[in-house]
Amino acid sequence: MRHLILSAAIPALLMGACTTTPAQPSMWRADEHPERMGPPPAYPKNLTPAGVAAADDHLALEQVDGAEAMAFVAEENRKSLAALTGDPRYETFRAEAQAILTATDRIPSPSFLGDGIGNFWQDATNPKGVWRRTTLDSYRTATPQWETLLDIDALSKAEGKDWVFKGADCLAPDDTRCLINLSDGGKDAVVVREFDLTTKSFVDGGFNLPEGKHRIEWLDRDTLLVATDFGAGTMTESGYPFIVKTLKRGQTLAQATEVYRGEQGDGGYGVSPSVYRDKDGKVTAVIITRPLDTFRSETWVMAHDGSTVKLALPDRVSVFGAQGDLLIVSNDEAWTFNGITYKPGSLLSIPLNSLRNDRNDLSISNQAYLIYEPAARQSLGDVRVLDRQVVASLSENVAGRLAIFDNRGEFGWRRQDVAVPQNIAVGLGDSSKSKGEVFVSTQGFLTPPTLSLASVGSTALTELKAAPAKFDTSTHVVEQFEATSTDGTKIPYFVTRPRDMKLDGSNPTVMLGYGGFQVSLNPAYKPEMGKLWLERGGVFVQANIRGGGEFGPDWHQAALDGNRQKAFDDFAAVARDLERRGITSPRRLGIYGRSNGGVLTSVSITQHPELFNAAVIESPLVDMLRYHELPAGASWIGEYGDPRIPEEAAWIAKYSAYQQLRPDQPYPRVYLTTNTRDDRVHPGHARKFAARLGDMGYDHLYYEDTAGGHSNDADPVANARRWARHYVYLSQQLMD
Helix, strand or coil: CCCCCCCCCCCCCCCHHHHCCCCCCCCCCCCHHHHHHHCCCCCCCCCCCCHHHCCCHHHHHHHCCHHHHHHHHHHHHHHHHHHHHCCCCCCHHHHHHHHHHHCCCCCCCCCCCEEEEEEEEEECCCCCEEEEEEEHHHHCCCCCCCCEEEEEHHHHHHCCCCCCEEEEECCCCCCEEEEEEECCCCCCCCCEEEECHHHHHHECCCCEEECCCCEEEEEEEEEEEEEECCCCCCCCCCEEEEEEEEEEECCHHCCCEEEEEEECCCCCCCCCEEEECCCCCEEEEEEEEEEEECCEEEEEEECCCCCCEECCCCCEEEEEEEECCCEEEECCCCCEEEEHHHHHHHHEEEHHHHHHHHCCCCCEEEEECCEECCCCCCEEEEECCCCEEEEEEEEEECCEEEEEEECCCHCCEEECEEEEECEEEEEEEECCCCCCCEEEEECCEEEEEEEEECCCCCCCCEEEEECCCCCCCCCCEEEEEEEEEEHHHHHHHEEEECCCCCCCCCEEEEECCCCCCCCCCCCCCCCCHHHCCCCCCCCEEEECCCCECCCCCCHCCCCCCCHHHHHHHHHHHHHHHHHHCCCCCHHHHEEEEEEEEHHCCCCCCCHCHHHEEEEEECCCCCCCCCHHHHHHHHHHHHHHCCCCCCHHHHHCCCCCCCHCCCCCCCCCCEEEEECCCCCCCCCHHHHHHHHHHHHCCCCCEEECCCCCCCCCCCCHHHHHHHHHHHHHHHHHCCCC
């Protein structure tokens, strides 16, 4: 799994130039530290699933729409809204955030759509959004002429549904028939409908799939490859499909023909088909990925007759596409192939036939396999496969690079570096094989995004649009430092701070971390944070702890399973380093994390309450001994381990914040928030943590929104309220 948050970095500035004496870190007395106090009161007597459930007095809160759960949510929301929206800063924060999130001068995120450019757009007039298109020439102008294809606000009103647009998949090369994904309330689960771009309407009698977590690809105009819920016994325990079928136009799901079957015990996010095409739209490869757990998978190829053959790829691998008979992949573990060992995180081109174990007529290929191999502190980011080239964003000490690799067959891949601003993060958008073009975004903490076009044959970007500044950056600077973790590992982090700030520990600071799933936290332009926090004198810190992908697969795998504590130690080390440098102090330091970052923040509070005075814990995993019981938790066993295995339950229990809560500790007043319609990270985690905090008499805030899902992408107006609540809370805890 590889994700990239578009971002940029600014070089480190030396702290040695400052003469202010840094504050000294605060310390626990040895007998006070939570790890030395014995079992917490809610700790299970035994760590079997039955024992964990027996010790849980808030199981009713796991019922998403249960009466007791909804009553709890209503009362908690009432108290929290009074504290947050009743703050005199709230309305100003909300208005400023809404102005940013609905601004019409934002860069419209483009995709190649037939001969033109597609975009999904949300603003104050269309909070649910419109899917629209224009020409590339028009897109380049300051005022593109947009043609509306589908109005989600109008569709929602007409059908009485809370529709959230989750993307469109159009059939190449003409892109006139598309599969539209619509979510009810922002859930990951979607309904799928076929849409005709020529008539700008849904196809009468076209493909139409009921709500589910589908994996769908066009095979041809009248055939889909579908992995979905085909009835009883066709889904994994995580709630994802493990069977792939071909669905012909006019067929029901019950009439579809099976082409591949995994097993019900498979982990990860479900079996997934991928159809790769050349620049003319001809299918060159059909690949089926069968996940064994969160990160290990089998890779299969589907032949013309519908049969499938397993490929001799490593279990930890990312497949980026096909280029003729070549498969473009990255190995996330050391891999020896044809006598050569490739480092984890390399980019490779492997002839498809050489990976098949059912062929005995293989000719010797002189194709060079290695495209890119990372050095220390380097990593591979986004990859786009073109007709004869591969475009890749790279990272060096969390600063972006961009390269185009040209396939010269047996003579190897020629690398051409594309000029990008120094110390800036680079992300790749949509690409077109037929045009030989890729959209490229660059941005930084204090640098608004710029959208450009990278083209085959050029080592210079063509700038298309530059976003205007949304907050005053003249008063701030960005620095990069390193903290030393418990085991001596150097952990990089960025500090965005007022230029003339005193290093006396008095500065209100928010620290962001994630540390999981090989997700890279690269510096990014966060306009709502800049406006609501930086402009008011706040400091923002972003920690690149282990578990992320900043330095490739090894950086991620260093904090997997029983080594999870390393990520938490890294985060605490950054907090202590901030105090040592005088940037902030525990009284003024708050932390923010969502999803897997909610594991990090909840653990940080329970393990090191002496380091923090605020924590925004959003859409979190908190009950790590029952996370596999709550949809879709079992899909993450490859990241965290399996609580059903005694050995693994033992080390998971050491950090599971829900079970580790203790009375009479110096926990800060935390702010927990989640979403009723989140079907990725179950709202029961946050609910139960809030309830147990209340049981122990801790002051806390809990707010649960009723729409938006895990991504909070349903409505920018609602999202503005969300950010306003966050920064009111942080201001109360760290600035007041």
